[in-house]
Amino acid sequence: MLKKTGIPEEEELKLVLPDDARRKRGPFAVFECFERIPCNPCYDACPMHAVMPFEDINDLPRLDLDRCNGCGNCVAQCPGLAVFVVDETYSEDEALLKLPYEFVPLPLAGSEVDLLDREGKKVGRGKVVRVQKARHRTATPVVWVTVPKHLSMVVRNIGGI
Numbered sequence: 181m182l183k184k185t186g187i188p189e190e191e192e193l194k195l196v197l198p199d200d201a202r203r204k205r206g207p208f209a210v211f212e213c214f215e216r217i218p219c220n221p222c223y224d225a226c227p228m229h230a231v232m233p234f235e236d237i238n239d240l241p242r243l244d245l246d247r248c249n250g251c252g253n254c255v256a257q258c259p260g261l262a263v264f265v266v267d268e269t270y271s272e273d274e275a276l277l278k279l280p281y282e283f284v285p286l287p288l289a290g291s292e293v294d295l296l297d298r299e300g301k302k303v304g305r306g307k308v309v310r311v312q313k314a315r316h317r318t319a320t321p322v323v324w325v326t327v328p329k330h331l332s333m334v335v336r337n338i339g340g341i
């Protein structure tokens with residue numbers, strides 16, 4: 181239960197994960213934002229206008245997956261670290277994830293890292309492809325990491341840096 185553990189249940193995730201057809205079309209953002217709080221930087225960050233307008237500052241973000249191109253601007257701007265980009269078309273065996281990362285040191289491109297699930301449990305190993313450092317003080321660095329394709333909707337952090 182999200183309120184007790186901070187980890188979303190499968191029913192909650194079903195509400196925000198795209199269908200198989202969209203997953204096969206290219207990169208897309210996943211908004212694992214489940215708390216109604218006053219927040220909307222994802223809306224301003226999206227150059228594709230894929231984040232739908234908020235009627236109330238406390239609304240949960242809604243994403244138009246037909247407009248989302250997976251650029252990742254929303255990942256860097258989310259103060260709750262609740263946005264990820266998934267690209268299951270990256271290669272035949274691997275997906276590419278863009279993950280927010282607020283720890284130091286930042287990993288280096290080319291390094292191997294532990295892949296962690298939503299509970300922080302190690303579920304595999306991946307390779308850092310790129311580290312996108314924050315452009316301004318309110319942005320979060322974004323780490324691009326390859327993961328086995330079957331873990332693309334499981335991995336939400338990295339460790340073992």
